[in-house]
Amino acid sequence: MMLPKQELRILVSGTASDSHTWNLVFLQLFLEEQGHPVTNLGPCVTADLLAAHCLEQPPELVVLSSVNGHGYRDGLTAVARLRAEPALDGSTIVIGGKLGVAGSRDPEAAALLRAAGCHAVYDDGDLNALRDLVGELADAKARRVTA
Numbered sequence: 001m002m003l004p005k006q007e008l009r010i011l012v013s014g015t016a017s018d019s020h021t022w023n024l025v026f027l028q029l030f031l032e033e034q035g036h037p038v039t040n041l042g043p044c045v046t047a048d049l050l051a052a053h054c055l056e057q058p059p060e061l062v063v064l065s066s067v068n069g070h071g072y073r074d075g076l077t078a079v080a081r082l083r084a085e086p087a088l089d090g091s092t093i094v095i096g097g098k099l100g101v102a103g104s105r106d107p108e109a110a111a112l113l114r115a116a117g118c119h120a121v122y123d124d125g126d127l128n129a130l131r132d133l134v135g136e137l138a139d140a141k142a143r144r145v146t147a
Contacts, residue, residue: 006141008036008134011059013050014043015074020067023097027065030127034134047081054088061137063130064095071099071123072109076116083117092137096122096130 012027014020021043028040041053054062062082064075075095082088095118100106110121122129 005035006138006145008060008138008141009057010036010038010061010063010134011041011054011057012038012063012065013041013045013078015064015066015071015078016044016046017070017074018066018068019043020065023065023067027063030130031063031134034131036134036138045078047078050078051081051085051088054082054091055085058088059091060141061134062091062093064093066095066097066099069098069101071095071097072106072113075099075113075118075121076109079113079116079118092119092133093117094120094122094130094133096120096125098125099123 010031012024012031014024024040024042028038031038039057041050064078066074079093082091082093095113100109105123110123113121120129120133
C-alpha cells in the first residue's frame, strides 16, 4: 500500500558565527524541491534566537549549516540549547558543511554533537544522506498519520 506523502516542517539555519548565506539558500531550495515547506532563519543565528523560533513554530527537522569551519563549536552550543527545551524533543536536528577549520573530519567533535542530541553530523556536506533522512522522516510521519 502506498502511503500519502507527508510534508515535514523544516527549519534551516546558519550558526552563530557563520555569515554565509548562499549555502542556506541552496539547502532551502534543495529541501523545497523534495516537497517540504522550509523556514530559513539565515546566517549568524544565535542559539537563543534559534531556540526561540523553534519554540514558536516547532519544526520536525532542524538543519544547521556551517561554511566558516566553526560548525563543530557553534553547532554544539545550538544543539545543547535546543535539547534543553522539552517541547523540542520531537525535532530531529542535523548539522553539515565545513564544520572544522583543520580541513578534515573530526570524529571526536562529531561524537560530541551526537551525544548532545544531534541526529546526524554531515561533516562532509553529504546531500544524499540528508535526502535519505528527509525521506525516512516523511515516510515515518505518513505511517503515524495513517495508523
